[in-house]
Amino acid sequence: MQGKRRTLKLLTALLVLLIVGLMAGAIHLQKNSNALWQIINEKCLPNMAANGKPAPCQQVNRAQGFVTLKDLNGPLQYLLMPIEKITGMESPIILEPTTPNLFADAWQQRALLAQKSGAPIADSALSLAINAQYGRTQNQLHIHISCLRPDVRQQLDALSPKLNAQWQSATLRKHRYQVRTLSVAELAQQSAFIRLADEIPHARSEMGKYGLALAQLPDGRLALLALERNWLKLNSGSAEELQDHKCAILAQ
Known part of the structure; x- marks a missing residue:
């Protein structure tokens, strides 16, 4: 029996x-999984070349190799995307030393949310996220710049004293994350993608399984969070789950 x-x-x-x-x-x-790439390649880049206006993108930064675009989801959410055709976390291009440090670039662009809202926004309310290969709907690498969920903010505040530069396991939104701290300078010095590939066992050969997120800790350090896809636990690797595109945290 x-x-x-x-x-x-x-x-x-x-x-x-x-x-x-x-x-x-x-x-x-x-869904049209190439919609974001089409916006970049067929609209933003040609418009910038023709008349110096990046519309519908907010900016086209050829020097640093990225564009920013206001996402339709949420009042403040923006996307940072490479000018180059890069599908996502599974692309070997993200681990090449010559590829722009897109996570660091995205954190530098967080002021876009304050500009859009018309009021200052504390870094503690903000976050970055990129989803795993099967946790996304678009095949152009895009980093979500958005608000952090209030409950995740509380969890990170509680975890902060225990976190350090070593990867540690932590449960957020009922999913198991690997979390480590780094400074803003360290974020700028090395790509978060390369750091993940070098520091978590077997990640380099399975990058498409991972989602990544970034948020600030109460003491000013940054928390880098890696989420590995696990179908047995109904986890598609969508690190975007840590974000709240409605930005309820700003009303607190």
């Missing part, structure tokens, strides 16, 4: 995984 129950549980788990996989595939099929 126990053997039959174990078999039934295993079959149920496999069925759930199959359904989740089919749902993820359906989402990708329903």
Whole structure:
């Protein structure tokens, strides 16, 4: 009897995984996964070249190799994307030393949210996130610059005294993250993608499984958070789950 129950549980788990996989595939099929790249390549870059205006992008920074775009989701959310065609976390291009330090660039662009809101925004309310290969709908690398969830803010504040430059496990939004601290200078010195590939075992060969997020800690340090996709736990690697695009934290 126990053997039959174990078999039934295993079959149920496999069925759930199959359904989740089919749902993820359906989402990708329903949406134009190249929409962001088309905006960059067919609108922002040509408009900037023709008349010096980056619309619909907010800016085209050829020197640093990125564009910024106001996302339709949320009043303040922006996206930072490379000018080069880079699909996402799984692309080997992100680990090349010559590739722009996009995470550092995105953190430097956080002032866009304050400009949009018309009022200063504390860094403690802000965050960056990029989703794993199967936790996204677009095949152009894009870093979400948005507000941090209030409950995640509280969790990070509580974790802060225990965090250091070594990767540690922590549960946020019911998912297991690897978290380490770094300074703003360290963020600028080395790509967060390369740091992940070099420091977490086996990550370099499986980068597409990872999502990354960044938020400030109460003492001014930065927390880099890595989320590995795990279908058995219904986790698609969407680090964007730590963000709140409605920015409820600003009302506190």
